[in-house]
Amino acid sequence: MPSRTIAAKELAELFKIVSHPDRIRLIEELRTGEKDVKSLAEMLELPSARVSQHLSLMRAHRFVAEERSGRRHFYHLTQPELADWIIEGLSFVEGRLKGLSPRDINEARALWRANGSSTSISTPQEGSP
Amino acid sequence: MPSRTIAAKELAELFKIVSHPDRIRLIEELRTGEKDVKSLAEMLELPSARVSQHLSLMRAHRFVAEERSGRRHFYHLTQPELADWIIEGLSFVEGRLKGLSPRDINEARALWRANGSSTSISTPQEGSP
DNA sequence: TGCATATATGCAAGTATTTGCAGACATTTA
DNA sequence: TAAATGTCTGCAAATACTTGCATATATGCA
Numbered sequence: 456m457p458s459r460t461i462a463a464k465e466l467a468e469l470f471k472i473v474s475h476p477d478r479i480r481l482i483e484e485l486r487t488g489e490k491d492v493k494s495l496a497e498m499l500e501l502p503s504a505r506v507s508q509h510l511s512l513m514r515a516h517r518f519v520a521e522e523r524s525g526r527r528h529f530y531h532l533t534q535p536e537l538a539d540w541i542i543e544g545l546s547f548v549e550g551r552l553k554g555l556s557p558r559d560i561n562e563a564r565a566l567w568r569a570n571g572s573s574t575s576i577s578t579p580q581e582g583s584p
Numbered sequence: 585m586p587s588r589t590i591a592a593k594e595l596a597e598l599f600k601i602v603s604h605p606d607r608i609r610l611i612e613e614l615r616t617g618e619k620d621v622k623s624l625a626e627m628l629e630l631p632s633a634r635v636s637q638h639l640s641l642m643r644a645h646r647f648v649a650e651e652r653s654g655r656r657h658f659y660h661l662t663q664p665e666l667a668d669w670i671i672e673g674l675s676f677v678e679g680r681l682k683g684l685s686p687r688d689i690n691e692a693r694a695l696w697r698a699n700g701s702s703t704s705i706s707t708p709q710e711g712s713p
Numbered sequence: 714t715g716c717a718t719a720t721a722t723g724c725a726a727g728t729a730t731t732t733g734c735a736g737a738c739a740t741t742t743a
Numbered sequence: 744t745a746a747a748t749g750t751c752t753g754c755a756a757a758t759a760c761t762t763g764c765a766t767a768t769a770t771g772c773a
Contacts, residue, residue, distance in 0.1 A: 458691045459612070463605040465677045466670065470603035475731085476592040479599075483588070492750060505732075507750055518676075526740045526749045537676050540669075541595065547666050548594045562587045604761085621720060634762075636720055655719045655770040 472516050477501060478509050479541060485519065486538035489531035601645050606630060607638050608670060614648065615667035618660035 473479060480499050484490060492510065496503035510530055513519045518537065519530045532538065545564055602608060609628050613619060621639065625632035639659055642648045647666065648659045661667060674693055 459609065460605070462674065462677070462693075463608040463612070466608050466673050467603050467605040469673055469677055470599045470608075471730095474596050474599035474603050476589070476596040479592040479595050480588065483592070493748090502733080503750070504734080504752090508732090508752085511751075528750060534676055540672060540676065543669060544595050544598055545591065547663055547669065548591070548598055564591075600760095622718090631763080632720070633722090633764085637722085637762090640721070652769095657720060 468516070472513060472518060473541060475509070477505070478513060481506070481509055481513070482518070482532065482538050482541060485530060485532045486535065489522065489529040491527040491529050493527070495530075597645070601642060601647060602670060604638070606634070607642060610635070610638055610642070611647070611661065611667050611670060614659060614661045615664065618651065618658040620656040620658050622656070624659070 473482070477499060481495060484495055484498055490498075492503050492506055495510075496506040499506065510519060510521075514521060514530075517533055520533050522529045522531070542564065602611070606628060610624060613624055613627055619627075621632050621635055624639075625635040628635065639648060639650075643650060643659075646662055649662050651658045651660070671693060
């Protein structure tokens with residue numbers, strides 16, 4: 456199999472993991488450091504069993520790693536730059552805005568950015584009518 | 585709804601579209617310019633009805649745009665930087681390599697970066713889904 | 714006009730993901 | 744040790760995606 460094909464498959468898997476709103480939010484919450492399941496569940500307003508499931512999927516794919524302390528399980532991103540890369544994807548959402556105004560995007564970007572990380576995001580672009 | 589939640593949803597949709605190997609390859613093929621359905625189908629070795637379906641999905645989400653000329657429909661990326669951003673995702677695949685060696689990744693990266701056209705570069709590979 | 718080519722679309726069957734819930738474990742505390 | 748807390752896992756129902764195939768539409772040409 457041509458390596459491009461292999462790589463496309465791997466990439467598709469990567470995208471699949473990240474293509475769930477809850478998981479995206481989890482990754483963004485973990486951007487600033489490790490957190491335990493319950494905190495995450497409260498932040499996202501989700502049942503912690505659900506959060507645990509998402510984390511377990513991400514763990515299986517090595518997006519996050521676990522570290523236990525007492526009865527709590529702390530998770531952290533194995534590749535923190537992942538969060539930045541995801542945010543960059545916002546540039547491509549901008550064009551096709553559907554329920555999201557440019558204001559919303561900037562606000563979201565600012566919020567996520569807020570608590571400090573790295574990277575810069577390239578700016579707008581226009582699509583077609 | 586908090587804008588972070590909205591943005592996460594939009595991002596998830598974006599990722600969903602891109603989370604199919606065929607679509608990733610299509611995007612990469614279109615990176616170098618517009619192409620018609622048949623050519624794309626031949627490049628990816630897929631039935632053109634399938635390619636057409638993928639393109640139609642991506643069109644609906646404004647990832648690509650169509651331009652007709654005679655009986656052929658040419659497609660191009662509305663946001664060419666999308667292809668680059670996708671390739672950057674390879675960095676996050678590297679860690680979790682499953683069937684893909686760092687060599688494969690570099691090769692794939694080089695091919696795409698370069699002038700990646702047709703197939704032909706095969707790499708040893710073994711089943712491990 | 715009739716026929717071939719290029720694309721698009723619809724649908725059904727197969728497959729995968731998501732979600733809610735119930736229980737299972739492990740750890741801490743009374 | 745029992746009870747409480749934090750997290751994980753399993754399962755079934757609902758939902759969404761993918762795929763193959765048949766058919767529809769549109770264009771070009773003899």
